[in-house]
Amino acid sequence: MxxxxxxxxxxxxxxxxxxxxxxxxxxxxxxxxxxxxxxxxxxxxxxxxxxxxxxxxxxxxxxxxxxxxxxxxxxxxxxxxxxxxxxxxxxxxxxxxxxxxxxxxxxxxxxxxxxxxxxxxxxxxxxxxxxxxxxxxxxxxxxxxxxxxxxxxxxxxxxxxxxxxxxxxxxxxxxxxxxxxxxxxxxxxxxxxxxxxxxxxxxxxxxxxxxxxxxxxxxxxxxxxxxxxxxxxxxxxxxxxxxxxxxxxxxxxxxxxxxxxxxxxxxxxxxxxxxxSWDALGAIFPPDESGNIVKANYMGIDTRNSIIYGNGRLITTIGIDGLIIADTEDALLICPKNKAQSVKEMVDMLKERGMTKYM
Structure with missing residues (x-):
């Protein structure tokens, strides 16, 4: 067969x-x-x-x-x-x-x-x-x-x-x-x-x-x-x-x-x-000694357990813990890691408001 x-x-x-x-x-x-x-x-x-x-x-x-x-x-x-x-x-x-x-x-x-x-x-x-x-x-x-x-x-x-x-x-x-x-x-x-x-x-x-x-x-x-x-x-x-x-x-x-x-x-x-969702990136990229997963042009101070993803622009953080920061050419997302599943709701909101160019 x-x-x-x-x-x-x-x-x-x-x-x-x-x-x-x-x-x-x-x-x-x-x-x-x-x-x-x-x-x-x-x-x-x-x-x-x-x-x-x-x-x-x-x-x-x-x-x-x-x-x-x-x-x-x-x-x-x-x-x-x-x-x-x-x-x-x-x-x-x-x-x-x-x-x-x-x-x-x-x-x-x-x-x-x-x-x-x-x-x-x-x-x-x-x-x-x-x-x-x-x-x-x-x-x-x-x-x-x-x-x-x-x-x-x-x-x-x-x-x-x-x-x-x-x-x-x-x-x-x-x-x-x-x-x-x-x-x-x-x-x-x-x-x-x-x-x-x-x-x-x-x-x-x-x-x-x-x-x-x-x-x-x-x-x-x-x-x-x-x-x-x-x-x-x-x-x-x-x-x-x-x-x-x-x-x-x-x-x-x-x-x-x-x-x-x-x-x-x-x-x-x-x-x-x-x-x-963003909080699953740890399955692909091991976190650093501070628990951060970084795929960006990045500098940080006292930053822990966070996900920082960028497209070339410099991202800097000071004193944050447990955040997702995802930066693209036309949109920026910042949210707690424990709210990663809620990102879909933001996309739904964009659709409701007719902001489809960001979808």
Whole structure:
């Protein structure tokens, strides 16, 4: 059975504002100093999935830049462009219908485009085990991450005590997907030992996920199914533009995963981090002796536990502790590190006030 990687690359990365913008979101930025995050993602599954079997789902505002800087192995015809954002469920069904039409029933690995992983060899080993489990069953397979601290920025997966199977590795039936908790709940999840972080990495056969759409999201399924007939034809773009604005706006987690009782999870331990907000930069850059992460032209006095990110202009600080300072050509963000998750609210405020040139 053919294997395909589907990379969801249409997000706005709003919690990484002002560096991340609508047309240049963080997945198209070189944050690590190695390559843009999208290309890092493509390199990561090398040897498990043929890189030419990469399908990227993005949006119209990002497509031109994406095509110019993405990995050379990706076929231009495998870039699926959404005219409007309709969340992850629509993106995943679009990709599944595309793969199934041109390649028949195939294994489909869904990957976010903006994660950072330090142990790529272990990642490939875990991904290979997950692929084997999905190929040998009609289950939805996901990779959970053993939590190391009570994060309020990640979703969680609750799982059964006894393994569903031990071949090719220990896998557990999922009891519940839980949205981002408050700090007290996150502490309880960590203490229980029966929760993992939701990595957003999913593995399934295209036939399995399409049937789950039919069962749990029938309205979305019925709306999108006619699109399959037009893929690869002269009317493809016209029909995508016609159908997409009518689609249900719902995530794959809410729409299917939280309802389905055929989901199994295996634990991944490969230095995973969802670089979703400024306070996650410590996963890429080790702090200095004062606890600061500095990627800027910078001088400071008595400055501790802070993140300072600049674009060339000199940044100076005196007597601060636990702040994020992110300076770009046209916008400056200053906030406490414990408010990093609230940056999205600032972007929402910019939108409400019509200040879209800063988005």
């Amino acid at each position: 053919n294997k395909f990687a589907v990379i969801l690359a249409g997000g706005g990365g709003t919690r990484f504002w002002p560096l991340s913008r609508q047309e240049t979101p963080k997945q198209l930025l070189n944050i690590s100093g190695n390559d843009i995050m999208l290309n890092d993602t493509i390199e990561r599954f090398k040897g498990i999935i043929p890189q030419e079997n990469t399908v990227i789902v993005t949006n119209r505002s990002q497509a031109v830049l994406l095509e110019s800087i993405m990995h050379s192995s990706v076929l231009k015809g495998n870039i699926l462009i959404e005219p409007v954002a309709r969340n992850t469920a629509a993106s995943i069904l679009f990709a599944a219908l595309f793969i199934e039409k041109f390649h028949g029933d195939s294994l489909m690995v869904v990957l976010p485009s903006d994660h950072h992983i330090t142990d790529e060899d272990q990642f490939r080993k875990t991904l290979n085990e997950a692929c084997t489990a999905a190929l040998e069953s009609d289950k939805i397979v996901t990779i959970g991450i053993k939590p190391t601290f009570p994060s309020t920025g990640y979703g969680y997966i609750s799982y059964q005590n006894v393994p569903y199977t031990t071949s090719p590795c220990a896998m557990y039936e999922v009891a519940e997907f839980v949205e981002k908790p408050n700090f007290q709940k996150a502490q309880a999840y960590l203490s229980s030992g029966h929760y993992m972080w939701n990595s957003g990495i999913f593995i399934w056969k295209t036939s399995v996920i399409i049937e789950n759409f039919n069962r749990y999201l029938p309205r979305l399924y019925k709306s999108m199914l006619p699109l399959r007939d037009y893929l690869g034809t002269e009317q493809e773009e016209e029909m995508i533009n016609k159908i997409y604005p009518t689609l249900q706006n719902i995530s794959i987690d809410y729409g299917i995963l939280e309802r389905c009782d055929e989901v199994i999870v295996l634990s991944g331990n490969f230095g995973w981090n969802d670089i979703g």
